[in-house]
Amino acid sequence: MSLIHKTAAELGALIAGGEVTAVEVAEAHLDRMAEVEPKINAFLHIDRETTVEQARAVDARLGAGERLGPLAGVPIAHKDIFATADMPTTAASKILEGWRPPYDATVTSRLRAAGLVILGKTNLDEFAMGSSTENSAYGTTHNPWDLTRIPGGSSGGSSAAVAAYEAPLSTGTDTGGSIRQPAAVTGIVGMKPTYGGSSRYGLIAFASSLDTPGPFARNVLDAALLHEAFSGHDPMDSTSVDAPVPSVVEAARNADISGMRVGVVKEFGGEGYQAGVLARFHEAVELLESLGAKVVEVSCPSFSTALPAYYLIAPSECSSNLARFDAMRYGLRVGDDGTRSAEEVMAMTRAAGFGPEVKRRIMLGTYALSSGYYDAYYGQAQKVRTVISREFEAAFHQVDVLVSPTTPTTAFPIGERADDPIAMYLADLCTIPSNLSGNAAISVPCGLADEDGLPVGLQIMAPVLGDDRCYRVGAAVEQALESRWGGSLLSKAPAL
Amino acid sequence: MTVDTHMPYDEALARFEPVLGLETHVELGTASKMFCGCKTTFGAPPNTQVCPTCLAFPGSLPTANAVAIESTIRIGLALNCSIAEWCRFARKNYFYPDMPKNYQISQYDEPLCFDGYLDVEVDGRTVRVEIERVHLEEDTGKSTHVGGATGRIQGADYSIVDYNRAGIPLVEIVTKPVEGTESLAPDVAKAYVTELRETLRSLGVSDVRMEEGSLRCDVNVSLMPRGASEWGTRTETKNVNSLRSVERAVRSEIERQAAILADGGRIIQETRHFHEDTGVTTPGRSKEEAQDYRYFPEPDLVPIAPDPAWVATLKEALPELPSVRRKRLQAEWGVSDLDMQAMHNADAFDLVEATVAAGAPAADARKWWMGELARRANESGVALAGLPITPAQIARVTELVASGALNDKLAREVLEGVLAGEGSPDEVVERRGLRIVNDEGELSAIVDQVIAGNADAADKVRSGKIAAAGALVGGVMKASRGKADAARARELILEKLGVSE
Numbered sequence: 003m004s005l006i007h008k009t010a011a012e013l014g015a016l017i018a019g020g021e022v023t024a025v026e027v028a029e030a031h032l033d034r035m036a037e038v039e040p041k042i043n044a045f046l047h048i049d050r051e052t053t054v055e056q057a058r059a060v061d062a063r064l065g066a067g068e069r070l071g072p073l074a075g076v077p078i079a080h081k082d083i084f085a086t087a088d089m090p091t092t093a094a095s096k097i098l099e100g101w102r103p104p105y106d107a108t109v110t111s112r113l114r115a116a117g118l119v120i121l122g123k124t125n126l127d128e129f130a131m132g133s134s135t136e137n138s139a140y141g142t143t144h145n146p147w148d149l150t151r152i153p154g155g156s157s158g159g160s161s162a163a164v165a166a167y168e169a170p171l172s173t174g175t176d177t178g179g180s181i182r183q184p185a186a187v188t189g190i191v192g193m194k195p196t197y198g199g200s201s202r203y204g205l206i207a208f209a210s211s212l213d214t215p216g217p218f219a220r221n222v223l224d225a226a227l228l229h230e231a232f233s234g235h236d237p238m239d240s241t242s243v244d245a246p247v248p249s250v251v252e253a254a255r256n257a258d259i260s261g262m263r264v265g266v267v268k269e270f271g272g273e274g275y276q277a278g279v280l281a282r283f284h285e286a287v288e289l290l291e292s293l294g295a296k297v298v299e300v301s302c303p304s305f306s307t308a309l310p311a312y313y314l315i316a317p318s319e320c321s322s323n324l325a326r327f328d329a330m331r332y333g334l335r336v337g338d339d340g341t342r343s344a345e346e347v348m349a350m351t352r353a354a355g356f357g358p359e360v361k362r363r364i365m366l367g368t369y370a371l372s373s374g375y376y377d378a379y380y381g382q383a384q385k386v387r388t389v390i391s392r393e394f395e396a397a398f399h400q401v402d403v404l405v406s407p408t409t410p411t412t413a414f415p416i417g418e419r420a421d422d423p424i425a426m427y428l429a430d431l432c433t434i435p436s437n438l439s440g441n442a443a444i445s446v447p448c449g450l451a452d453e454d455g456l457p458v459g460l461q462i463m464a465p466v467l468g469d470d471r472c473y474r475v476g477a478a479v480e481q482a483l484e485s486r487w488g489g490s491l492l493s494k495a496p497a498l
Numbered sequence: 499m500t501v502d503t504h505m506p507y508d509e510a511l512a513r514f515e516p517v518l519g520l521e522t523h524v525e526l527g528t529a530s531k532m533f534c535g536c537k538t539t540f541g542a543p544p545n546t547q548v549c550p551t552c553l554a555f556p557g558s559l560p561t562a563n564a565v566a567i568e569s570t571i572r573i574g575l576a577l578n579c580s581i582a583e584w585c586r587f588a589r590k591n592y593f594y595p596d597m598p599k600n601y602q603i604s605q606y607d608e609p610l611c612f613d614g615y616l617d618v619e620v621d622g623r624t625v626r627v628e629i630e631r632v633h634l635e636e637d638t639g640k641s642t643h644v645g646g647a648t649g650r651i652q653g654a655d656y657s658i659v660d661y662n663r664a665g666i667p668l669v670e671i672v673t674k675p676v677e678g679t680e681s682l683a684p685d686v687a688k689a690y691v692t693e694l695r696e697t698l699r700s701l702g703v704s705d706v707r708m709e710e711g712s713l714r715c716d717v718n719v720s721l722m723p724r725g726a727s728e729w730g731t732r733t734e735t736k737n738v739n740s741l742r743s744v745e746r747a748v749r750s751e752i753e754r755q756a757a758i759l760a761d762g763g764r765i766i767q768e769t770r771h772f773h774e775d776t777g778v779t780t781p782g783r784s785k786e787e788a789q790d791y792r793y794f795p796e797p798d799l800v801p802i803a804p805d806p807a808w809v810a811t812l813k814e815a816l817p818e819l820p821s822v823r824r825k826r827l828q829a830e831w832g833v834s835d836l837d838m839q840a841m842h843n844a845d846a847f848d849l850v851e852a853t854v855a856a857g858a859p860a861a862d863a864r865k866w867w868m869g870e871l872a873r874r875a876n877e878s879g880v881a882l883a884g885l886p887i888t889p890a891q892i893a894r895v896t897e898l899v900a901s902g903a904l905n906d907k908l909a910r911e912v913l914e915g916v917l918a919g920e921g922s923p924d925e926v927v928e929r930r931g932l933r934i935v936n937d938e939g940e941l942s943a944i945v946d947q948v949i950a951g952n953a954d955a956a957d958k959v960r961s962g963k964i965a966a967a968g969a970l971v972g973g974v975m976k977a978s979r980g981k982a983d984a985a986r987a988r989e990l991i992l993e994k995l996g997v998s999e
Binding site for chain 2: 084085091093098101103104105107202203204205206207209210211237238239240241318319321322325326327328330331332344345348368371372373376380
């Protein structure tokens with residue numbers, strides 16, 4: 003099997019055992035990228051020389067006997083929203099075109115320290131606002147399963163890169179489903195850790211109270227290895243949880259779920275859900291039962307109000323977070339010809355630099371926070387958020403994990419929802435509640451929808467700091483399904 | 499610029515009742531900024547004390563300065579406030595080039611400290627100024643507008659920004675409306691800021707320098723017609739950079755608003771700027787086109803939840819507050835209100851107290867600091883504390899006087915020597931040879947010499963005109979260059995001339 007088809011755990015072991023070098027592994031992936039990028043467009047920035055140089059440095063560290071983690075020498079692609087000191091960081095926005103941060107994000111620096119080699123920066127919806135990567139200022143990314151379809155979003159470049167074997171691992175951020183939804187529609191694993199379990203330092207903020215960095219991988223164990231490598235308390239992020247990282251790797255290796263209580267969220271299903279998605283989901287629930295789990299139905303009525311609450315809270319925070327892009331200190335500057343005031347230059351820059359979806363959300367948020375509207379919109383949304391958190395808490399008294407389809411539909415065609423923001427927002431219907439409450443949730447592949455042959459994701463939700471449960475149940479499902487399929491779901495994807 | 503009409507102060511007071519409000523911003527003297535690790539040294543070259551966080555680079559995050567939170571709680575406690583058991587920072591959103599994030603991390607409806615008071619003495623009367631809130635926020639950068647007549651952004655050719663100040667912890671102290679101060683309103687305002695400044699200084703939380711902007715005061719004034727019960731529209735005067743300006747700004751606003759109201763006009767709710775040179779205020783930004791700051795809880799920071807037990811220990815450990823201390827010192831020293839006021843104005847409490855602690859009687863300590871030393875400080879244009887002499891040295895001088903080794907005249911010479919850098923009081927006495935002549939033989943010789951040289955005066959004394967001895971004593975003092983014990987010299991003169999009193 004070629005290097006690009008190996009798992010991250012396998013690559014780490016081969017490199018550690020001296021059977022291949024990090025440089026060889028990096029080059030194999032760079033070659034794959036060169037081959038498929040014209041079709042996929044997963045990357046915004048590739049710099050072969052920098053990547054090989056990093057790989058060479060890791061080989062030298064390993065050669066010198068330095069003990070690095072299990073992923074030393076394994077390549078990774080970073081969503082272009084994490085600051086990287088040696089590569090541009092744009093958040094897929096014109097307003098940051100060419101910007102090079104003077105520092106690394108905590109996620110980036112921890113993975114560097116663990117010896118991971120950066121292949122490049124991946125595409126996303128501008129400032130992580132979207133569910134399809136169509137909102138990128140630098141062109142959309144294509145789903146490796148069907149190039150006419152979206153790879154999900156906002157972390158669509160990261161999901162596509164892993165699904166297309168351009169990278170064994172990638173990072174993403176999940177604010178309303180931006181890791182789980184792309185993972186689901188590209189047939190890979192994507193995890194949103196507990197809010198605060200992974201540091202936001204150096205992550206360009208969309209909605210501070212929701213943004214959560216997390217891993218993409220082609221299997222549950224690889225995701226857990228990556229999760230463990232960048233997680234843990236960070237004094238640079240006040241909202242980072244000062245608690246031990248849940249033992250996710252151990253959980254991913256222990257696929258025993260007998261006796262576990264699994265709740266099926268009653269409200270996620272029915273109208274608006276694709277039949278093929280529901281069919282695969284119900285099979286997955288049956289599978290869990292056959293593996294020894296006790297399945298019950300759990301009602302969470304407030305989850306139906308999560309989407310509107312999210313579309314008040316997230317835009318409100320973003321309207322403030324994005325105020326810093328004002329042409330004064332970095333990034334794009336428009337209209338500064340010596341005749342205009344700072345205010346005019348700010349306004350012209352923001353008009354030219356932000357795309358339509360970003361502007362829409364800034365305006366929504368500005369309105370929701372306005373004096374006289376605050377209580378009715380932002381204030382009310384925060385109350386809904388509290389109710390949702392309580393419903394999760396109550397549910398987790400009854401069950402160990404909750405399950406649902408990750409997305410109501412499989413990957414939709416590029417352009418289909420581009421002019422219909424509400425339809426686009428519905429892609430995150432099932433994922434948003436976990437962002438509002440901050441609990442952990444993972445998406446694992448659970449088959450292909452009959453009507454279009456595209457991947458379906460199973461979402462497994464666990465309580466705050468119960469991330470290990472996501473991996474344990476995910477690993478059990480993966481093991482059972484792969485033995486049924488005779489390989490990974492991704493192995494069924496058409497060749498590129 | 500139009501010149502406003504001002505109504506004479508007494509007339510204004512006769513027709514209207516002033517209501518005051520004061521908002522004070524204090525830059526805390528923490529070593530690092532509020533939300534990042536940058537230094538806070540005043541006067542550093544522009545934009546050298548900055549980092550990704552205080553420049554609002556994408557992805558940077560704030561982390562709260564624990565010392566600043568502690569200092570704010572101590573300020574709240576010193577101002578008799580309740581301390582929140584749980585509160586949050588909030589974002590105040592508005593665009594301005596000297597504010598890197600285009601929002602300020604501040605506090606909104608959940609201040610760290612609230613409902614306190616500060617008592618101030620004005621004209622022998624105690625006025626209780628109630629404190630609405632004390633909250634913590636970050637300072638902005640500093641814009642300099644180049645070109646144009648006003649030094650303000652309107653009409654400037656270009657502006658430059660120094661972000662060194664951006665993110666320095668700033669405490670805002672807001673009073674409740676102060677009513678019933680009548681004609682003393684300007685004095686109450688000044689006394690409040692003075693008392694607040696001393697309180698902050700005693701806490702050691704800020705260097706409270708108004709001229710450097712580490713203490714900034716906004717003065718709110720409104721007037722209501724006599725007999726009315728509803729407050730008038732207020733203005734907020736900024737750029738009030740000294741205690742004297744606080745007083746003048748209040749007075750000027752009262753006079754200006756009275757003239758408008760008496761003329762049937764209405765007061766515009768606006769920000770005004772005080773001008774030190776002319777003593778009047780001019781309009782700034784109007785608040786009627788109200789800025790909507792869109793406050794919401796800061797999601798990048800966790801709530802502050804000070805442990806009540808810890809707050810209690812902070813309260814326990816507060817230093818003696820200035821008003822309490824003044825009462826204690828006055829009782830200990832037994833001095834009049836007027837003397838206390840003089841010492842207060844001269845900033846002499848610390849010096850006198852330290853001198854007393856070093857062994858000097860309170861009356862002597864006060865006499866030297868407020869007399870000879872105050873005069874010299876005044877001459878050389880330095881503060882008392884800036885004189886190159888220590889309380890212990892003053893105490894030594896008083897000791898030498900008490901033991902009879904020096905008289906007041908010699909003591910002044912000793913002080914002069916110490917101030918001139920000639921060493922300790924004992925060294926100056928030694929080097930300048932200033933000890934009183936108490937060698938009987940030496941004094942006797944001087945007396946003989948003076949009697950011989952002043953035969954006329956000596957004869958008068960011999961003939962019973964004892965008053966003439968004064969001239970001879972003077973002669974002895976002159977001959978001894980002031981070092982003789984005048985009383986003993988007089989005894990010797992009378993003895994030698996064979997007369998007695």
